[in-house]
Amino acid sequence: MKQNSLHVGTLAKGLRLLRAFDESHVSLTLTELVERTGLEKSAVQRMAHTLHVEGMLDRDPDTRRYRPSHAWLELAYVYYWSNPLISRALPKLIEFSRTVGETVNLAQMSGDHIIYALRLPNHRTHFAASIVGRRVPALATASGRVMLATRSEAEYREACASWPLPAATPRTITDRAVVEEDVVAARRNGYAITEAQVLLNEISLAVPIIGTDGRADAAVQVSLSSLAYDFDRVRREILPVLLDTTASIQG
Amino acid sequence: MKQNSLHVGTLAKGLRLLRAFDESHVSLTLTELVERTGLEKSAVQRMAHTLHVEGMLDRDPDTRRYRPSHAWLELAYVYYWSNPLISRALPKLIEFSRTVGETVNLAQMSGDHIIYALRLPNHRTHFAASIVGRRVPALATASGRVMLATRSEAEYREACASWPLPAATPRTITDRAVVEEDVVAARRNGYAITEAQVLLNEISLAVPIIGTDGRADAAVQVSLSSLAYDFDRVRREILPVLLDTTASIQG
DNA sequence: ATCTAACGTATCAAATAATGATACATCGAT
DNA sequence: ATCGATGTATCATTATTTGATACGTTAGAT
CATH class of the missing domain: 3.30.450.40 (GAF domain)
Structure with missing residues (x-):
């Protein structure tokens, strides 16, 4: 799977979770994330948990759906300053x-x-x-x-x-x-x-x-x-x- | 380092690279990333490489500085739809x-x-x-x-x-x-x-x-x-x- | 109200994939 | 042209991710 030794697969997988969201998929359950990323259920479970703890994904405590967090806006803020x-x-x-x-x-x-x-x-x-x-x-x-x-x-x-x-x-x-x-x-x-x-x-x-x-x-x-x-x-x-x-x- | 078994340290580290950028640090060299994240040089090397390949960081081929990529704006776009x-x-x-x-x-x-x-x-x-x-x-x-x-x-x-x-x-x-x-x-x-x-x-x-x-x-x-x-x-x-x-x- | 299938959560042995020390290459300042 | 600093490449070690599986929980149907 890894092409050269500098490629960190775990990080790349985590980013795939973020990319699973788009304008017609604004909130996703665990199983939806599994479908859209093509990753193993266990992997998605861990990645989603980590992204949540790290503040990159919000989570509805009732529906258990993951959503983009405010951090997604903060990144845009930094981009603006960078350009x-x-x-x-x-x-x-x-x-x-x-x-x-x-x-x-x-x-x-x-x-x-x-x-x-x-x-x-x-x-x-x-x-x-x-x-x-x-x-x-x-x-x-x-x-x-x-x-x-x-x-x-x-x-x-x-x-x-x-x-x-x-x-x-x-x-x-x-x-x-x-x-x-x-x-x-x-x-x-x-x-x-x-x-x-x-x-x-x-x-x-x-x-x-x-x-x-x-x-x-x-x-x-x-x-x-x-x-x-x-x-x-x-x-x-x-x-x-x-x-x-x-x-x-x-x- | 890991608190519970669901925490994926590698992913969390990768996110720290993204957070190393802010309005007064809009582009960073490898060593600056090392300083600002507190991670090992080798880890930063791999993470930065991966983030670049995955399109999350741009890179100036001359100065070799990493910069936020357009992806940082795309995330904001999805956030807007999600809310x-x-x-x-x-x-x-x-x-x-x-x-x-x-x-x-x-x-x-x-x-x-x-x-x-x-x-x-x-x-x-x-x-x-x-x-x-x-x-x-x-x-x-x-x-x-x-x-x-x-x-x-x-x-x-x-x-x-x-x-x-x-x-x-x-x-x-x-x-x-x-x-x-x-x-x-x-x-x-x-x-x-x-x-x-x-x-x-x-x-x-x-x-x-x-x-x-x-x-x-x-x-x-x-x-x-x-x-x-x-x-x-x-x-x-x-x-x-x-x-x-x-x-x-x-x- | 009860059942049941789908979904989310927790666990653990196996081995892969990240680690980090080190050596090498390249750059840029003097 | 030299030297220190920065970036790149390598590799044995082992910690960490992995993924199969079993267990809870939820929500929808009857």
């Missing part, structure tokens, strides 16, 4: 959010997904789009495409060919050639704009935050209702302010 | 934040601290007050006091006598009798208001979210500049809206 981009971007995003009155996100590349690291929801934003830490396939998002557009041609072509691209909505573009065209367009324009790729009636506009090496690992994305906006209006009213914002973050 | 209060409160808080235009927080009791689970910053909010997961000694905050006020007399007296109460600012009240008086006042009034307990020039107003058992494990807190507001104005302008908000969350 200097976050503290640079946040005040600018707050200001931007107030100016345009729409939902504003900071997205970071994370493998072949993007992860939302900061989110400033507005009154129309639904729950899933209001909370940080959500991962979405990069190719399906304006943020992902605009970040890819700052990479080399080899890189973005490889990504467009192989990264996941599930059909989240009936209108999701699953033709990879079209996605690649959009990346090329983003490269030319300096922004990407999509509609109904992840959520119906949602327009997303994203501009990259370009690092010193010319590559972007982050992007600022605005989400708008397609009932209130069309692409033209987004380009006229939102894009200029967004470009100012990202420029000020890059310093 | 039904969060999804009930968030839309109301967004609306409230827009109405009053000030920083709005959802605080939860976490042992003898409170933890900020939701934060809607405004343009004046500084970084530390903008990000979720921050823990603050409960007695020092309006939220903590107003939650204590919903507990039994025995409980809140015990808390006022023994919970931590560090002098965060020159004006922090460290007289526990005064704190207890404030809890009693909160019990009578249904809200708590503090000034300069955690941060100078900051007024905090908090109202509890009371559960079916009459006890509060959460509170909504508004933070205001004492340069712009005094207690009277807060009570007149903010408090009524805040009471409406918490009432609507309790449903």
Whole structure:
């Protein structure tokens, strides 16, 4: 089982318990943990007990279900401090959010997904789009495409060919050639704009935050209702302010 | 070392590595990890390696420093889904934040601290007050006091006598009798208001979210500049809206 | 109210997998 | 270029995890 002698299997197993929780499995019994981790019952028993004692899992004394603890939030707190981009971007995003009155996100590349690291929801934003830490396939998002557009041609072509691209909505573009065209367009324009790729009636506009090496690992994305906006209006009213914002973050 | 046979020491040690990071230690070398965890060099080497391979720690290939990974944000995402209060409160808080235009927080009791689970910053909010997961000694905050006020007399007296109460600012009240008086006042009034307990020039107003058992494990807190507001104005302008908000969350 | 199947808890001998001392390699400061 | 500090690799020892099993407990059905 262990590949090299530095791999501590027991620790890896413990982490599997944590990963067994997700947005549709927010609390788990012992046997559910056994099913979802594929580990032995005894092992799960010990790991869950340890995680509970160590404060990583809460436990309902009546139902005996395990739940994520506050520690899961504390870890996010430390992450925020650890990433200097976050503290640079946040005040600018707050200001931007107030100016345009729409939902504003900071997205970071994370493998072949993007992860939302900061989110400033507005009154129309639904729950899933209001909370940080959500991962979405990069190719399906304006943020992902605009970040890819700052990479080399080899890189973005490889990504467009192989990264996941599930059909989240009936209108999701699953033709990879079209996605690649959009990346090329983003490269030319300096922004990407999509509609109904992840959520119906949602327009997303994203501009990259370009690092010193010319590559972007982050992007600022605005989400708008397609009932209130069309692409033209987004380009006229939102894009200029967004470009100012990202420029000020890059310093 | 192990207390009972269900305790998996290896897993507990791995978690200590994660806890070695905090807001003033956002990246750590191997030897720093050894110092901060008190574990053997070899153990830290293996644990850090495993956490890296499992995606819980990033690593700078040049400096060889370990850093929190995106996974730390993903855990927060799951936590949000796991706590039904969060999804009930968030839309109301967004609306409230827009109405009053000030920083709005959802605080939860976490042992003898409170933890900020939701934060809607405004343009004046500084970084530390903008990000979720921050823990603050409960007695020092309006939220903590107003939650204590919903507990039994025995409980809140015990808390006022023994919970931590560090002098965060020159004006922090460290007289526990005064704190207890404030809890009693909160019990009578249904809200708590503090000034300069955690941060100078900051007024905090908090109202509890009371559960079916009459006890509060959460509170909504508004933070205001004492340069712009005094207690009277807060009570007149903010408090009524805040009471409406918490009432609507309790449903 | 009683039964029963599913779930959670406790125990223990076996042996695997973590341990930690040490040696080697690499880095970076002077 | 040298030296001290930091990171990496190795291996025999044994403490620790393992996992099968037996025992309690719960909740749902009749």
